[in-house]
Amino acid sequence: MENKIPAYLVKPVADQKDLSETKGPRLAFLDKTILNSARAAKAIYVQAENSTVQSVIQKINPHIKLISLIYFLFIISIANRIEAQAVITAFIFSLYVLAKLKVFEVYKRTFLLAFIFGFVIVLPASLNLVTPGRIILNIMTFNKPSHFLIYTIPQNIGFTDDGFKVVLLIFLRILNSVSFGMLIVFTTSFPLFVKSFKILGVPDTFLMIITLAYKYIFILSRTIEETYFAFKSRLLGNIKNEKIREVISGRIFFIFKKSMRFYENTYNAMVSRAYQGKIILHSQKKLSYHDFVALFIIVVSGICIIYFL
Amino acid sequence: MHIPDGYLSPQTYIPLFGVFVAAATVAVKKVKNEVSARNIPYLGMAAAFSFIIMMFNLPIPGGTSGHAVGSAVIAIIFGPWAAMLAVSVAIIIQALIFGDGGITAIGANCFNMAVFMPFTAYYIFRLFNNKTSKKSRISFSSFISGYLSLVLAAILTATEFGIQPLIASSADGKALYCPYDLKIAVPAMAVEHMLLFGIVEGIITAIIVNYFLKTEPSSIYALRERSKNE
Numbered sequence: 001m002e003n004k005i006p007a008y009l010v011k012p013v014a015d016q017k018d019l020s021e022t023k024g025p026r027l028a029f030l031d032k033t034i035l036n037s038a039r040a041a042k043a044i045y046v047q048a049e050n051s052t053v054q055s056v057i058q059k060i061n062p063h064i065k066l067i068s069l070i071y072f073l074f075i076i077s078i079a080n081r082i083e084a085q086a087v088i089t090a091f092i093f094s095l096y097v098l099a100k101l102k103v104f105e106v107y108k109r110t111f112l113l114a115f116i117f118g119f120v121i122v123l124p125a126s127l128n129l130v131t132p133g134r135i136i137l138n139i140m141t142f143n144k145p146s147h148f149l150i151y152t153i154p155q156n157i158g159f160t161d162d163g164f165k166v167v168l169l170i171f172l173r174i175l176n177s178v179s180f181g182m183l184i185v186f187t188t189s190f191p192l193f194v195k196s197f198k199i200l201g202v203p204d205t206f207l208m209i210i211t212l213a214y215k216y217i218f219i220l221s222r223t224i225e226e227t228y229f230a231f232k233s234r235l236l237g238n239i240k241n242e243k244i245r246e247v248i249s250g251r252i253f254f255i256f257k258k259s260m261r262f263y264e265n266t267y268n269a270m271v272s273r274a275y276q277g278k279i280i281l282h283s284q285k286k287l288s289y290h291d292f293v294a295l296f297i298i299v300v301s302g303i304c305i306i307y308f309l
Numbered sequence: 310m311h312i313p314d315g316y317l318s319p320q321t322y323i324p325l326f327g328v329f330v331a332a333a334t335v336a337v338k339k340v341k342n343e344v345s346a347r348n349i350p351y352l353g354m355a356a357a358f359s360f361i362i363m364m365f366n367l368p369i370p371g372g373t374s375g376h377a378v379g380s381a382v383i384a385i386i387f388g389p390w391a392a393m394l395a396v397s398v399a400i401i402i403q404a405l406i407f408g409d410g411g412i413t414a415i416g417a418n419c420f421n422m423a424v425f426m427p428f429t430a431y432y433i434f435r436l437f438n439n440k441t442s443k444k445s446r447i448s449f450s451s452f453i454s455g456y457l458s459l460v461l462a463a464i465l466t467a468t469e470f471g472i473q474p475l476i477a478s479s480a481d482g483k484a485l486y487c488p489y490d491l492k493i494a495v496p497a498m499a500v501e502h503m504l505l506f507g508i509v510e511g512i513i514t515a516i517i518v519n520y521f522l523k524t525e526p527s528s529i530y531a532l533r534e535r536s537k538n539e
Binding site: 036040078151203206221224259262264266 | 313314315316318319322333334337341349350351352353354355356357358360361362363364365386394395398399401402404405406407408411412413479483484485486488489492493516517519520521524525528
């Protein structure tokens with residue numbers, strides 16, 4: 001049968017390369033942005049979902065939770081013995097179980113942060129260059145100690161027992177601080193938690209700004225995700241970095257304009273509800289017997305950790 | 310740049326929190342005067358934008374990509390007082406919801422990135438811009454304000470780290486918080502920010518300011534204020 005396809009469709013164009021052979025655009029920066037925005041939206045969603053789980057911890061009044069957070073983080077920061085930090089770790093873990101949170105999910109992130117900031121960054125501090133002490137693992141030996149500018153390099157360089165103790169203490173302190181912070185935040189509705197800052201004397205205006213920003217962030221993260229997916233789907237072949245920077249600057253400007261529109265709309269909505277420039281946040285539900293018991297347990301636990309360990 | 314929990318002693322994070330609260334109180338009053346009743350939704354938007362701007366990864370000349378801390382660009386676009394509130398709200402949300410930066414270190418992080426950095430960036434921008442409307446001069450001023458403000462903020466952060474072994478160690482001299490003293494913390498933070506992160510911050514600040522300049526120069530606070538003063 002005769003081929004009826006027009007010749008110009010069959011004939012390859014001389015200067016046109018096969019697209020499958022061309023290098024794809026470098027999209028790592030696009031993926032990173034999509035990942036960042038998706039992560040932000042997911043974190044807000046997970047926080048909101050966890051705060052609605054029905055358990056003993058979620059029922060505690062946000063005021064009590066805020067006081068407990070400040071008090072216990074202070075205890076964690078002044079507990080200078082490894083044993084005390086280990087007891088705190090076990091105590092916080094038991095609170096996670098009580099809160100019926102997805103322990104593995106939350107601890108995965110907590111351990112990652114503690115590993116990076118409490119181990120990877122701090123590990124060099126266990127060398128005798130930073131923390132003197134008995135060397136338990138020798139790494140390098142020189143003929144004699146030497147001096148370089150303001151630094152002294154000893155004859156033997158190695159990890160010390162005191163250095164390992166310092167690393168372990170900092171690792172546990174970071175793990176405990178992050179996990180306790182997450183426990184409180186994940187078991188409380190964020191707007192209610194922010195409102196509870198009132199008891200610390202934070203002005204209502206500032207609290208309202210935080211609450212609004214939190215909502216805008218969620219909406220704008222979704223917008224970025226969608227616009228980037230659309231942008232990525234239209235990319236074909238190589239694009240110069242200069243052009244990409246131009247396009248992304250445009251995306252940032254678009255987000256800025258969109259934020260401005262949100263702000264205008266929000267302001268108009270507030271004015272239509274009789275807003276005259278003053279913000280008064282209504283107080284939350286009254287404290288119950290359950291709340292006082294929770295506060296008592298936290299206060300007594302903190303005192304015991306500091307005095308007995 | 311975000312200091313995690315456990316690196317700073319209470320002797321450091323409590324005073325820095327106090328300084329931040331005092332600065333934020335002044336900023337609320339200043340911004341209220343500038344944008345009147347609209348200040349709350351305006352600052353909410355600015356805070357969200359300063360949070361969002363950190364999400365954008367840009368390809369940097371040399372084959373890598375990076376994102377900005379954003380304090381410099383926010384200070385140039387919104388002004389230093391609004392930037393102080395916007396960036397501090399972003400830092401508070403980051404610490405509470407995302408675990409980026411410690412809760413005990415909120416005051417220190419806000420002081421470094423929301424108080425010190427925007428003001429440094431804004432005044433460096435004005436100093437180098439020197440009442441000119443030339444695009445190349447504005448780009449250069451933006452770059453230098455992003456670069457220098459980040460490097461100086463990094464040195465400030467390193468100083469806060471570096472004093473920990475001096476002010477908060479155990480009786481036998483062991484570190485209880487950040488174990489690196491000034492002679493380790495300051496060079497380490499200064500060098501990496503001078504050679505890498507500062508340049509990334511500078512380039513991104515210049516790229517964003519350039520785009521705003523080309524599209525809607527009236528939305529740039531630093532240029533608006535300059536023309537008001539002329």
